[in-house]
Amino acid sequence: MAGFSLGGGYSRGMIIAVDGPSGSGKSSTARGVADRLGLRFLDTGATYRAVTWSAIEHGLDLDDTAAVAQRARELRLELSTDPLNQFVIADGTDVTAAIREPRISERVSKIATNLDVRKELIRRQREIIDEAQPSGGIVVEGRDIATVVATDAELKVLLTADQEARLARRGAELAVGSVTAEQLRDQIVRRDADDSTVADFQVASDGAVTIDSTDLSLEEVIDVISRLAKEASPRSHDS
Numbered sequence: 395m396a397g398f399s400l401g402g403g404y405s406r407g408m409i410i411a412v413d414g415p416s417g418s419g420k421s422s423t424a425r426g427v428a429d430r431l432g433l434r435f436l437d438t439g440a441t442y443r444a445v446t447w448s449a450i451e452h453g454l455d456l457d458d459t460a461a462v463a464q465r466a467r468e469l470r471l472e473l474s475t476d477p478l479n480q481f482v483i484a485d486g487t488d489v490t491a492a493i494r495e496p497r498i499s500e501r502v503s504k505i506a507t508n509l510d511v512r513k514e515l516i517r518r519q520r521e522i523i524d525e526a527q528p529s530g531g532i533v534v535e536g537r538d539i540a541t542v543v544a545t546d547a548e549l550k551v552l553l554t555a556d557q558e559a560r561l562a563r564r565g566a567e568l569a570v571g572s573v574t575a576e577q578l579r580d581q582i583v584r585r586d587a588d589d590s591t592v593a594d595f596q597v598a599s600d601g602a603v604t605i606d607s608t609d610l611s612l613e614e615v616i617d618v619i620s621r622l623a624k625e626a627s628p629r630s631h632d633s
């Protein structure tokens with residue numbers, strides 16, 4: 395992908411923002427697009443999950459917003475942006491698997507709706523995006539990427555899918571019997587309701603393209619976004 399001129403001879407890579415509700419396929423799609431186009435990949439949800447893990451490890455009351463925000467500021471966090479080798483290290487511990495456990499999914503909205511935590515994590519997410527620019531650009535997925543974190547993204551995608559499709563996808567992903575139907579609904583429906591009090595990911599922001607993935611395969615969604623990215627890249631206007 396060609397660089398984007400910022401004036402003064404400096405150019406940066408492309409930023410692709412992918413937002414949407416839980417289970418719409420943001421992580422898998424964004425990772426696939428990054429791999430296809432040779433870009434970096436940032437899963438911003440992992441930053442909220444890592445703070446949740448750390449706050450629990452420290453025995454904090456998750457309703458104590460000041461203590462949790464302090465933990466977010468103190469946490470040493472390392473996130474891989476390699477789409478083919480994702481890992482998350484929190485205060486020296488590899489938490490890549492732990493942050494996906496149901497105990498984290500059940501509590502993460504409490505941390506994501508803490509506005510001081512958001513302020514700190516958005517700052518860190520922007521740093522990671524800046525660091526990825528010399529590598530050609532980055533695909534960033536979350537809930538507020540197009541609207542808050544990277545409003546200057548060249549391509550903004552709102553990825554949706556019917557609630558039933560999202561429930562079925564998440565159910566198929568989790569080990570049989572590991573969660574009840576009620577827990578599954580909690581992970582998708584209740585979490586989206588809580589998360590949408592602080593981030594607007596239910597309707598497309600200005601300039602965003604909505605892709606409804608209900609009847610599309612993962613590969614088809616990756617194809618559509620990759621094509622849109624090439625059209626948005628200056629290289630597509632070359633020659």
Ligand SMILES: Nc1ncnc2c1ncn2[C@@H]1O[C@H](COP(=O)(O)OP(=O)(O)OP(=O)(O)O)[C@@H](O)[C@H]1O
Binds near residue numbers: 414417422563610611
């Ligand atoms: N278009 C698709 N068709 C069928 N299954 C899909 C599609 N996209 C993603 N999936 C599957 O749905 C599941 C959820 O996808 P993924 O974790 O990428 O969603 P997400 O939007 O990032 O969710 P969350 O925000 O809760 O982390 C995964 O098992 C993934 O393989």
Ligand SMILES: Nc1ccn([C@H]2C[C@H](O)[C@@H](COP(=O)(O)O)O2)c(=O)n1
Binds near residue numbers: 416439593
């Ligand atoms: N930019 C973001 C990313 C994530 N969140 C919240 C929403 C989720 O409850 C939680 C974990 O995200 P997931 O890994 O499930 O995508 O973090 C947010 O508010 N803003």
